[in-house]
Amino acid sequence: MSGPTGAAPESLPGPRSAPAPLPLPPETVPAGPEDGDITDALEETYWSVHDGAAAGATVRQVLARLPRITALIGRLAWRADRASTLTAVVCQLASAAMAAFGLIASVGVLQHLFAQGPTPDRVRAAVPQILLVAGFLAVRALLEAAVSVAQARVTPKIRTALERDFLSLTAHVRLEAVEDADWHDEVHRANDRGLFYARKIVGQVVSLASAALGLIGTAGVLGVLHPALLPLLSLSVLPVGAAAVHSARARFHSFKRWNALQRRVRVFSWLLLDVDAAAELRSDTAQGALLAEHRRLTTRIADEDTRLGVNSALVNLAGRAVGGIGTGITYTALAAMLIAGWLPLAAGAGAVLAIQSGRTSLTQLIEFAHLVYEHALWVDDLLAVQERSRRLLPRTAAVRAPERVQEITVQDVHFTYPGKDTPALNGVSFTLRAGETVAFVGLNGSGKSTCAKLLAGLYEPQRGSVSWDGTDLREMDAQSVHRQVACVLQEPVRFPFSALSNIVAGTGTLTEADPRRVMAAARAAGADGVVASLPAQWKTLLSKRFKGGQQLSGGQWAKIAVARGLYKAAPLLLLDEPTASMDPPSEHAVYEAVLRGRLRADQITVLISHRLASVVDCDRILVFDNGRIAESGSHDELMATGGDYAAMFTMQAGGYRPSTAIDTGTGSATGT
Numbered sequence: 001m002s003g004p005t006g007a008a009p010e011s012l013p014g015p016r017s018a019p020a021p022l023p024l025p026p027e028t029v030p031a032g033p034e035d036g037d038i039t040d041a042l043e044e045t046y047w048s049v050h051d052g053a054a055a056g057a058t059v060r061q062v063l064a065r066l067p068r069i070t071a072l073i074g075r076l077a078w079r080a081d082r083a084s085t086l087t088a089v090v091c092q093l094a095s096a097a098m099a100a101f102g103l104i105a106s107v108g109v110l111q112h113l114f115a116q117g118p119t120p121d122r123v124r125a126a127v128p129q130i131l132l133v134a135g136f137l138a139v140r141a142l143l144e145a146a147v148s149v150a151q152a153r154v155t156p157k158i159r160t161a162l163e164r165d166f167l168s169l170t171a172h173v174r175l176e177a178v179e180d181a182d183w184h185d186e187v188h189r190a191n192d193r194g195l196f197y198a199r200k201i202v203g204q205v206v207s208l209a210s211a212a213l214g215l216i217g218t219a220g221v222l223g224v225l226h227p228a229l230l231p232l233l234s235l236s237v238l239p240v241g242a243a244a245v246h247s248a249r250a251r252f253h254s255f256k257r258w259n260a261l262q263r264r265v266r267v268f269s270w271l272l273l274d275v276d277a278a279a280e281l282r283s284d285t286a287q288g289a290l291l292a293e294h295r296r297l298t299t300r301i302a303d304e305d306t307r308l309g310v311n312s313a314l315v316n317l318a319g320r321a322v323g324g325i326g327t328g329i330t331y332t333a334l335a336a337m338l339i340a341g342w343l344p345l346a347a348g349a350g351a352v353l354a355i356q357s358g359r360t361s362l363t364q365l366i367e368f369a370h371l372v373y374e375h376a377l378w379v380d381d382l383l384a385v386q387e388r389s390r391r392l393l394p395r396t397a398a399v400r401a402p403e404r405v406q407e408i409t410v411q412d413v414h415f416t417y418p419g420k421d422t423p424a425l426n427g428v429s430f431t432l433r434a435g436e437t438v439a440f441v442g443l444n445g446s447g448k449s450t451c452a453k454l455l456a457g458l459y460e461p462q463r464g465s466v467s468w469d470g471t472d473l474r475e476m477d478a479q480s481v482h483r484q485v486a487c488v489l490q491e492p493v494r495f496p497f498s499a500l501s502n503i504v505a506g507t508g509t510l511t512e513a514d515p516r517r518v519m520a521a522a523r524a525a526g527a528d529g530v531v532a533s534l535p536a537q538w539k540t541l542l543s544k545r546f547k548g549g550q551q552l553s554g555g556q557w558a559k560i561a562v563a564r565g566l567y568k569a570a571p572l573l574l575l576d577e578p579t580a581s582m583d584p585p586s587e588h589a590v591y592e593a594v595l596r597g598r599l600r601a602d603q604i605t606v607l608i609s610h611r612l613a614s615v616v617d618c619d620r621i622l623v624f625d626n627g628r629i630a631e632s633g634s635h636d637e638l639m640a641t642g643g644d645y646a647a648m649f650t651m652q653a654g655g656y657r658p659s660t661a662i663d664t665g666t667g668s669a670t671g672t
């Protein structure tokens, strides 16, 4: 390693902006929301945006949306399984018809029973009608079973299709969309709740249709018995409907509160159960404080549950009282019709049966209408995310990225992250050539990682261009570019698969390997020693979640990740602080491998590192500063210029010498 040359620089580069003065903290601080409505204090409202929506919707709003929702679910079902959807619709209609015929046949039974003559004769005369009623009921039961079977066939298919579409779309959207906080919320909401309700809503729409058809059937039967019975039906069912609306709203409102409280409690249970937090919690003896907060919240939930239970009982009582008044009026009017001779006694008794069945249907209709209304908002959300994902997919193009790259040219690139005012890259230009190893160094936030992602086509510049062998990356098929880049990051993905799968994962497979290349990559990265120490070696599962699975240390994971990057043998290798968690010999071995033992000689390697000792031997070093390249050259050239690089290098080198050798008074370090 060459030492610094020339005089030590006057000052070291420091933070760009001084933070505002910080006042002393208060003596006590609440662990969470203390007073008022706990739902107001929850930040993660994205998770519950639609909770309680049905509680705030008017009956007109709920009813107005139902046809569209039913059509939407019908379309999804049709796409998932035509035969089962058709079976469900036909059997549902037939079942409603059976219910109506059953009611009419019941009136026939009553006519015989209420006729003149000895009782045995009347019963005997009613037997055929009784058999008919039984027949209708039996057929209806069979049809309902057929609806359930069809529903059981179609529901999982809808969910599977939605989940597959959702994941395959969202897994491919462009990186900058994935990093957007709103997008993150939307996707997780769709995954957590949209998919869940998509499964539930099919059954709910079937029940809604069944209740609606039941109500229509009842109205039809009453119309046949006597048209004047229709207004009577409304008189009887409307108060019941009003009570049902009220109670459905109260239930949705209570669900929202309950959900919010539960989520807050779960934060504490997660912390208490989390394996990563376990050591710190125990050494800090923090469990008691967490349990106390947990207890405080669960007590509030218990109070809330009781309050809601009492409230719901009162609402139901009020509903039944109002419904009772409506029933009283209905039966009085029915009695008047019978006395006036408008209606035969049997038809009157049949009307009572029909009105009761109508009330049951209406209550169910209201209940399911609210459920479907609220749950459809989640399904809509899921479909909207899918639609948005389609617009955020990386571009496809006929031009494919080359498998060998001679030159990567970065020309006056400007890049600003969405929602940010200051650019992360502000006019960056340089060229990388096949076989070169180039280091990016610079202070935190100076733009190194952003620049690496632009080289890989993961972001697109707003101004300027990144070209591979003279072709702008924006003209190439995005996925074909990604296939020609290997990225190793400081926090690599820890795939919960076998050691071998972890190494081959960068090549688009988890199961197929080129054994010699794997061995070469593992040796170069120092991962061979890690794998050799595992009980089932290459086949060992790297996750404690599986039987026989093993847990690796951060440094061991880093070696596996470097092996993954090397195994891909792509024309461009990006290493973004891959060795930060490695021990010094491993780090040294990785840099040796990257600089001298690479698997392909024409590979362009970009190495981002804060440990400047590791970049000394790179062909070139680019020093980033505030989104620009402030200095560029070999280590010796940069040390000779005595700029920021020389200052940083001298400071780090000074850290390895006894403190007496460092001039702490001025903050600068003397080199040797």
Ligand SMILES: Nc1ncnc2c1ncn2[C@@H]1O[C@H](COP(=O)(O)OP(=O)(O)OP(=O)(O)O)[C@@H](O)[C@H]1O
Residues within 6 Å of the ligand: 179, 417, 418, 420, 423, 424, 442, 443, 444, 445, 446, 447, 448, 449, 450, 451, 624
């Ligand atoms: N995903 C992102 N969304 C918004 N801003 C970002 C994002 N990633 C980075 N930035 C911002 O862009 C600037 C450059 O960040 P970048 O990660 O490229 O710097 P860096 O030099 O790699 O830093 P470090 O040495 O800390 O890794 C910083 O101001 C950072 O806050």
